[in-house]
Amino acid sequence: MSETTPAVEITHLVKDFKTSFRRQLLRAVDDVSIRIMPGEVYGLIGPNGSGKSTTMKALLGLVSPTSGNCAIFGKDSAKVDSRQDVGFLPENPYFYKHLSGAETIRFYGKLCGLRGKFLEDRVSELLELVDLNSARDRRIGGYSKGMLQRIGLAQALVQEPRLVILDEPTAGVDPVGSRQIRDLIFKLRERGITVFLCSHLLEQVQEVCDQVGIIFRGKMVKEGRLEDLIAIEDQTEIVLQDADPELVKSITAQVDASATTQLVRVGKPRTTLERLFLRETQKDKR
Numbered sequence: 001m002s003e004t005t006p007a008v009e010i011t012h013l014v015k016d017f018k019t020s021f022r023r024q025l026l027r028a029v030d031d032v033s034i035r036i037m038p039g040e041v042y043g044l045i046g047p048n049g050s051g052k053s054t055t056m057k058a059l060l061g062l063v064s065p066t067s068g069n070c071a072i073f074g075k076d077s078a079k080v081d082s083r084q085d086v087g088f089l090p091e092n093p094y095f096y097k098h099l100s101g102a103e104t105i106r107f108y109g110k111l112c113g114l115r116g117k118f119l120e121d122r123v124s125e126l127l128e129l130v131d132l133n134s135a136r137d138r139r140i141g142g143y144s145k146g147m148l149q150r151i152g153l154a155q156a157l158v159q160e161p162r163l164v165i166l167d168e169p170t171a172g173v174d175p176v177g178s179r180q181i182r183d184l185i186f187k188l189r190e191r192g193i194t195v196f197l198c199s200h201l202l203e204q205v206q207e208v209c210d211q212v213g214i215i216f217r218g219k220m221v222k223e224g225r226l227e228d229l230i231a232i233e234d235q236t237e238i239v240l241q242d243a244d245p246e247l248v249k250s251i252t253a254q255v256d257a258s259a260t261t262q263l264v265r266v267g268k269p270r271t272t273l274e275r276l277f278l279r280e281t282q283k284d285k286r
């Protein structure tokens, strides 16, 4: 396998489900193709019921395609060995509530065949990575939603996968917890791990993803590099620090005098509500 083998290759995926109503067919995924190269972070976005989870499950071999193919690092998803290099965080992960964080990771590590000191080192390393070392001996039943998602991420990383699939990793998590998960995704990218995620938090997708696909009613309606998708090609932005009002006036006058250029907006750039929330709620920690 070469560096040019895609981490994910979904080709013309179609998935029909039989509905309970007169056994009619529902097309959940309709001719979707996705290619993710190693090291990329890909975000699949779309409204509820648009086919995101089904696409991910087909890639993982958890549902069989009606037609089309899925492959992970060149291995067909229908074959068990395609899952060797994948970690998965499902939308609603289930954990044994009576186990502690460390016991949970140890449990999954054992399932993956890890043993002894290697396993113990891996448990500590992962708890450190997801910032749960201080809660390692607490029962999972008492974890917050954000902590649960982070333990889920640690679980997905147990066997050092080269691809991580995250289905709504920040569902139900507050902005601080979401940011921790976002930072974790950055860490995965730094380590060269490919990430395929779907999320409703568009701003977070915008922050972490290199590539974005928009899926609607089972069809891919837009896809590409984030930078290309969100650039407004016919506009130019100039942001000035501590500008003299006279300078702003003279720039505006020059633009007004131009026959071909229209001034769209002059004003203060805005932060986002999320950044404002984080700044105001994390003051004490600084």
Ligand SMILES: Nc1ncnc2c1ncn2[C@@H]1O[C@H](COP(=O)(O)OP(=O)(O)OP(=O)(O)O)[C@@H](O)[C@H]1O
Binding pocket: 017, 018, 019, 026, 027, 028, 046, 047, 048, 049, 050, 051, 052, 053, 054, 055, 091
């Ligand atoms: N096992 C199944 N049997 C029947 N229909 C299903 C099954 N799984 C999914 N569907 C249907 O397929 C469609 C796509 O569902 P899917 O869960 O893939 O969407 P989604 O984009 O992940 O939605 P959400 O954002 O709500 O998680 C929905 O109409 C759903 O009801």
